[in-house]
Structure formats: structure tokens, C-alpha cells
Amino acid sequence: xxxxxxxxxxxxxxxxxxxxxxxxxxxxxxxxxxxxxxxxxxxxxxxxxxxxxxxxxxxxxxxxxxxxxxxxxxxxxxxxxxxxxxxxxxxxxxxxxxxxxxxxxxxxxxxxxxxxxxxxxxxxxxxxxxxxxxxxxxxxxxxxxxxxxxxxxxxxxxxxxxxxxxxxxxxxxxxxxxxxxxxxxxxxxxxxxxxxxxxxxxxxxxxxxxxxxxxxxxxxxxxxxxxxxxxxxxxxxxxxxxxxxxxxxxxxxxxxxxxxxxxxxxxxxxxxxxxxxxxxxxxxxxxxxxxxxxxxxxxxxxxxxxx
Amino acid sequence: xxxxxxxxxxxxxxxxxxxxxxxxxxxxxxxxxxxxxxxxxxxxxxxxxxxxxxxxxxxxxxxxxxxxxxxxxxxxxxxxxxxxxxxxxxxxxxxxxxxxxxxxxxxxxxxxxxxxxxxxxxxxxxxxxxxxxxxxxxxxxxxxxxxxxxxxxxxxxxxxxxxxxxxxxxxxxxxxxxxxxxxxxxxxxxxxxxxxxxxxxxxxxxxxxxxxxxxxxxxxxxxxxxxxxxxxxxxxxxxxxxxxxxxxxxxxxxxxxxxxxxxxxxxxxxxxxxxxxxxxxxxxxxxxxxxxxxxxxxxxxxxxxxx
Numbered sequence: 001x002x003x004x005x006x007x008x009x010x011x012x013x014x015x016x017x018x019x020x021x022x023x024x025x026x027x028x029x030x031x032x033x034x035x036x037x038x039x040x041x042x043x044x045x046x047x048x049x050x051x052x053x054x055x056x057x058x059x060x061x062x063x064x065x066x067x068x069x070x071x072x073x074x075x076x077x078x079x080x081x082x083x084x085x086x087x088x089x090x091x092x093x094x095x096x097x098x099x100x101x102x103x104x105x106x107x108x109x110x111x112x113x114x115x116x117x118x119x120x121x122x123x124x125x126x127x128x129x130x131x132x133x134x135x136x137x138x139x140x141x142x143x144x145x146x147x148x149x150x151x152x153x154x155x156x157x158x159x160x161x162x163x164x165x166x167x168x169x170x171x172x173x174x175x176x177x178x179x180x181x182x183x184x185x186x187x188x189x190x191x192x193x194x195x196x197x198x199x200x201x202x203x204x205x206x207x208x209x210x211x212x213x214x215x216x217x218x219x220x221x222x223x224x225x226x227x228x229x230x231x232x233x234x235x236x237x238x239x240x241x242x243x244x245x246x247x248x249x250x251x252x253x254x255x256x257x258x259x260x261x262x263x264x265x266x267x268x269x270x271x272x273x274x275x276x277x278x279x280x281x282x283x284x285x286x287x288x289x290x291x292x293x294x295x296x297x298x299x300x301x302x303x304x305x306x307x
Numbered sequence: 308x309x310x311x312x313x314x315x316x317x318x319x320x321x322x323x324x325x326x327x328x329x330x331x332x333x334x335x336x337x338x339x340x341x342x343x344x345x346x347x348x349x350x351x352x353x354x355x356x357x358x359x360x361x362x363x364x365x366x367x368x369x370x371x372x373x374x375x376x377x378x379x380x381x382x383x384x385x386x387x388x389x390x391x392x393x394x395x396x397x398x399x400x401x402x403x404x405x406x407x408x409x410x411x412x413x414x415x416x417x418x419x420x421x422x423x424x425x426x427x428x429x430x431x432x433x434x435x436x437x438x439x440x441x442x443x444x445x446x447x448x449x450x451x452x453x454x455x456x457x458x459x460x461x462x463x464x465x466x467x468x469x470x471x472x473x474x475x476x477x478x479x480x481x482x483x484x485x486x487x488x489x490x491x492x493x494x495x496x497x498x499x500x501x502x503x504x505x506x507x508x509x510x511x512x513x514x515x516x517x518x519x520x521x522x523x524x525x526x527x528x529x530x531x532x533x534x535x536x537x538x539x540x541x542x543x544x545x546x547x548x549x550x551x552x553x554x555x556x557x558x559x560x561x562x563x564x565x566x567x568x569x570x571x572x573x574x575x576x577x578x579x580x581x582x583x584x585x586x587x588x589x590x591x592x593x594x595x596x597x598x599x600x601x602x603x604x605x606x607x608x609x610x611x612x613x614x
Contacts, residue, residue, distance in 0.1 A: 110359035
């Protein structure tokens with residue numbers, strides 16, 4: 001088996017044309033910029049990608065566009081967890097066939113309060129139906145949004161049944177105690193834990209984790225990667241403080257439209273700010289305020305406009 | 308415009324074969340039984356239908372199977388609200404083209420805390436894209452599951468912009484005060500309110516509502532319809548008490564597997580109990596207990612086994 005992906009991954013924001021259809025051209029350009037600026041991989045079709053506002057076919061077309069444009073599939077970890085088992089199987093099989101490094105799987109998230117047995121059966125049916133030894137499955141724990149958690153008991157059961165396929169977890173709970181519990185319970189058995197925010201990157205690496213998959217990876221990948229590259233160095237804590245400060249600034253804005261507004265601004269490409277409903281663009285006032293704050297902080301996205 | 312649908316609607320449970328694929332044959336049979344036993348309409352692909360565990364294509368095939376088997380499209384109100392606008396448009400246009408009485412639309416439910424403007428834009432884009440005067444859109448308010456509410460302010464805005472298309476609402480909040488507020492605010496302007504449980508059927512009719520769309524409509528449609536047919540009669544309260552008692556009994560069990568276990572039992576067809584993950588069947592013990600309670604209460608599903 002190939003070396004598993006590690007480091008900083010970006011849940012790539014998805015550009016839309018004015019008619020709200022996905023824009024493969026802008027998408028490929030942004031993905032290449034990210035890989036050139038510190039991202040070890042791309043967790044395309046995450047929460048920050050508005051992926052849950054895309055149909056299965058729209059995701060498949062975008063993924064194929066990336067691979068055809070020369071983005072290495074070995075750097076891709078698409079989100080493939082849908083409400084319907086049949087959709088998850090279709091997307092996952094497609095990603096595996098394209099040679100993706102792994103898939104990041106939400107649990108089925110419509111029904112709430114579902115049993116551990118039911119969630120186990122969802123993932124187990126998926127793995128059996130995809131039926132491909134290349135599958136590397138990363139569980140996606142994001143209870144503030146999905147409302148359906150991935151518990152340590154579920155991880156244990158899945159790891160025991162499918163040790164070759166169940167590769168790790170992204171923890172977007174925002175709760176370091178949970179990340180710590182998962183690291184302590186499973187990291188030593190080769191289960192790769194990614195923090196869901198760069199705020200926890202250094203702590204996660206020190207605890208045996210493998211990196212982070214973070215919204216702000218879309219706009220600040222070099223600085224975040226610097227923490228990853230230097231996490232054993234004396235300056236690690238100072239570097240971490242720098243990226244945490246940028247994150248703190250962004251936390252005052254709705255994250256996804258803020259990221260898009262930043263790419264629109266530094267890329268000199270206003271249409272990038274377009275959101276698909278139910279999410280909406282920043283108001284002009286909030287956008288001005290965000291950019292002013294970032295300017296004051298000396299923030300930049302080098303090389304974005306040149307493309 | 309044709310008379311709008313009124314009375315008791317069942318969010319039809321979806322039968323699966325042993326391989327977990329939807330079973331059109333059992334589905335058609337159950338739909339016809341429901342229409343022969345008190346249902347004025349069928350809200351296929353609701354929460355109780357495990358519809359959110361079905362792909363778009365699976366829903367379309369089942370809907371076509373019903374119409375081809377002679378179930379009148381004028382009695383169908385399929386659920387067509389998905390996370391992705393493009394999926395909602397595809398399902399809704401399909402339903403309208405088949406001649407369905409209406410569609411019951413969940414808001415996009417992955418992203419939480421979305422703005423009223425974003426939800427308005429979702430529904431408005433949908434209506435514009437479907438672009439068909441036959442569309443009768445029923446909003447689906449079920450915050451305990453979707454976590455994304457349909458507020459009175461949103462209803463008002465949609466009704467003002469699309470008075471011909473926005474036909475009503477199913478209130479599954481479980482909160483009578485909310486149903487009352489929607490009735491008081493909009494029923495007199497021709498907005499058809501359906502209670503999400505028969506527990507509120509009589510109160511809803513007295514408040515100007517048009518019926519109910521209720522899980523237990525799958526198993527107890529005749530008795531519920533008797534309340535609808537006799538709501539102005541002296542015995543209305545006694546009839547309401549009877550159906551509320553049956554509902555109370557069922558509330559002690561996970562609703563969807565309980566409904567399927569009942570159809571399996573009274574239909575003499577054990578495979579009907581099959582659930583698609585993430586939901587699971589009742590344990591054998593809970594199933595025995597449910598059926599024993601129902602037997603003691605004198606419950607029956609007449610004519611189910613004969614089919």
C-alpha cells in the first residue's frame with residue numbers, strides 16, 4: 001500500500017458560475033494554487049466546499065475535471081458520505097477507481113439519534129459494496145453540523161472489522177478532549193487523525209496525529225504548512241500562535257463566504273464570491289470589514305492574482 | 308386549478324428487498340391499500356419513508372412505478388426537498404411532469420443556522436427553475452429532524468412572491484403553538500396547513516387546517532380518516548381520543564421500524580420489516596412487545612393479508 005497522505009489538507013471551496021453551476025476552470029486553478037502553496041492534499045467536497053449543495057453527478061464531474069487537468073489523484077481525499085447509502089457507494093467507488101488517496105465520509109446525516117448498530121451497518125455495507133482493497137476510508141466527525149457523531153465505540157468496531165480500509169478520522173467537533181481521546185485510543189494502531197482546524201494542529205501532531213484538514217487551508221496554506229513542517233522545532237509554538245491568530249480573525253465571519261471573498265479579492269476575480277443557496281455571500285459591508293482587518297494584519301495570498 | 312388535496316395523507320413507508328433495494332411491487336400494493344382504507348393522498352418520500360436514505364434515481368423509479376400501476380398522480384405529494392438545489396429541481400420537475408398533486412419540500416438541511424435570505428433564495432430558485440404553473444409546493448417544517456425551520460417570516464415572503472405555487476405546509480414541529488400561529492397567519496389566504504401528527508388533527512381542522520400527514524396513516528388510516536370525515540359531528544372528540552391513544556402506544560417504539568413490523572405482521576409478509584441503514588429493524592423482543600400491546604388494544608389492519 002502506498003504511503004498515506006499526511007500534512008495540511010484543504011477542504012476546497014467550490015466556485016460557481018453566475019448561473020450557480022460549478023465552475024471546473026476556476027476550480028482546477030485554485031486546486032493547483034493550493035498544492036503549490038503548502039497543501040499536501042485536497043479534501044475536496046467537504047463542508048466548506050458547499051459539497052452538500054452539490055448533486056452526485058456534479059461532484060463526479062468536478063473530480064474528473066481535476067484529474068484530467070493533471071491534479072494527482074494521490075493527493076485527493078473527496079467527501080463521499082451522503083444520506084443515501086446508494087449515493088455514498090456510487091461516489092466512493094468512483095473516487096477509488098480514479099485512484100484517490102482516500103475518501104472522507106460523513107455518516108448519513110438526515111436521521112438523528114440513530115443507533116451505533118445502524119451507523120456501523122451503514123459504513124460496513126459501504127465498504128463491502130465498494131469491495132476494493134484500495135479504499136482508504138477517513139471518518140468525518142462534525143457533530144455541530146451533521147448532528148450525527150462518530151463515537152470511539154464505532155471507530156473501534158469498524159477498525160476491528162476493516163483494519164485495512166478504515167484509515168483515519170477528521171475531527172471537526174471543535175473539542176480537543178475528543179481529539180485527544182481518539183488519538184490515545186487509536187493513533188498507535190495506524191489510525192490517522194486529522195484536526196478539523198489548524199488551531200489544534202500542533203497539539204494534534206504532538207499527540208500522534210497526522211495533520212489537519214481546515215477551512216482556512218483554502219487561503220493560508222503556506223503558514224499552516226510551516227507549522228506542520230516545523231512541529232518539532234523550537235519555533236513551533238510561535239508559528240502555531242501566528243496561524244491561530246489568523247483563524248481567530250476569520251472566525252468572526254461566516255467562514256465559507258469569507259473564504260470565497262478572500263479568493264475573489266486577492267485573485268482579482270469578483271465572481272469567485274458566488275455562493276449556492278442556502279448559503280449566501282457576505283454583505284458588501286462585512287466584506288469590506290473583513291478585507292480591512294486582513295490588510296491590517298498584513299495578510300496576503302501570494303501568486304493568486306498571477307494565475 | 309384543480310381542487311387541492313385535503314384529508315389524511317400517509318408518508319408511505321418504503322419496502323426494501325433483502326438486498327436493500329427498493330421493492331416497487333410491495334410498494335404499489337401498500338399504496339393501493341392505503342387509498343382503499345381512508346387516505347386521501349400519499350405523501351410518498353417523507354421522513355417516515357426513509358426517503359432520505361434513497362437516491363434521486365431510486366425515488367424517480369418508485370414514483371413512476373406507482374403511476375404506471377394506476378395510482379392516480381392527483382393523489383400523490385412526493386417529498387422532493389434535497390440538500391442540493393439541483394437535486395430538488397430534478398425531483399420536483401419530475402413530479403410535476405407526472406401530474407402529482409403537489410410536492411412536500413424539506414429545506415436544504417445539511418448546513419445549520421442558515422439565514423432566512425438563503426432559505427428564501429433556495430425555494431425561489433427552485434420555483435423559478437421548475438417554471439411550471441402546475442407546481443403546488445408544500446413546505447415541510449420538521450425542526451426536530453431537519454434542524455432547519457420554516458419560519459412564519461419565510462412563509463410570508465414566499466407567499467407574497469409566489470402565491471400560486473406556495474400551497475401550504477406540513478407542521479411536524481410537534482408544537483401546537485407553532486401550528487396555531489401558521490393557521491392564524493396564513494390559512495385564510497388559502498394556505499393549506501397539515502398537522503404532522505393525527506394527535507393534532509381535530510385541533511388543526513377546527514383552526515382552519517386541511518388535514519394531517521402522519522406516520523401512523525400507514526397503519527391506522529381508516530380511524531384517522533373517520534375523525535377527518537366527522538370533525539364537525541358531536542362524536543369528533545371521542546374519535547380523536549381513540550386515534551390519539553393508538554398513537555400514544557406507538558410513540559414508545561422507534562416509529563419507522565414499528566410501522567414496518569406492523570405491516571409485516573398483519574400482511575403476513577416478514578420481509579416488509581427490512582430497514583435500510585442507518586435505521587435498523589426492531590429487535591425480536593420489542594417487536595413481540597409492540598404486537599402484544601396492539602393485540603390487547605384490539606388493533607387490526609383489515610384487508611392487508613388478503614392482498
